[in-house]
Amino acid sequence: MADLVLLDDAIHAVLAAAEPLPAEDVALDEARGRVLAAAARATTDLPPFDSSAMDGFAIRSTDAPGRLAIAGRVAAGRPESRRIAAGEAFEISTGGVVPAGADAVVPIERVHLDTDTVAIPEGVTSGDNIRARGRDVSAG
Numbered sequence: 001m002a003d004l005v006l007l008d009d010a011i012h013a014v015l016a017a018a019e020p021l022p023a024e025d026v027a028l029d030e031a032r033g034r035v036l037a038a039a040a041r042a043t044t045d046l047p048p049f050d051s052s053a054m055d056g057f058a059i060r061s062t063d064a065p066g067r068l069a070i071a072g073r074v075a076a077g078r079p080e081s082r083r084i085a086a087g088e089a090f091e092i093s094t095g096g097v098v099p100a101g102a103d104a105v106v107p108i109e110r111v112h113l114d115t116d117t118v119a120i121p122e123g124v125t126s127g128d129n130i131r132a133r134g135r136d137v138s139a140g
Contacts, residue, residue: 045134049079050098054129057089057111057118058102064124067117074099089118098130105129 005013023037052058052074059068068089074080079097080090089106090099098105103126112119 042137042139045139046137047131047133047135050133051131052092052094052096052098052105052129053131054105054107055094056092056105056107056109056129057120058084058092058096058098058105059089059120059124060084060086060102061104061124061126061128063087063089064104064106064120065122067119070116070118089120091118103127103130 026034057068057070058074063086066087068087070091071084071088072080072082072090074090074092074096076093076095080099082099084090084099084101090102092098092105104124105128106120106124107129110121
């Protein structure tokens with residue numbers, strides 16, 4: 001009867017004898033079941049900027065709770081060029097670029113709106129409802 005080989009020894013022997021196949025370019029629709037010959041690298045961060053995860057108000061978390069002046073509106077694809085100041089809030093759409101200086105987004109459902117001010121509740125912390133730059137994929 002032949003000597004039995006331990007599983008770990010058999011795996012080691014097979015891997016030691018195996019040689020990698022040469023790399024080849026294939027169309028994406030033919031790539032199923034294959035592996036990359038080199039690591040995939042992102043050329044940019046995704047998202048490429050801090051973006052709002054909710055419709056609401058971009059604020060400085062240190063201003064909460066309190067009543068803030070509505071300084072403007074940030075729509076998706078239209079970043080605000082001005083830095084947010086103390087005591088200000090920017091209305092912001094989902095996907096909008098978070099203005100410089102803002103570190104939280106308070107959902108519209110949690111605020112009380114007046115004509116030119118917004119009341120921000122307690123419990124707001126830095127990073128709330130913000131998708132950070134590079135959160136999904138980092139460049140490199």
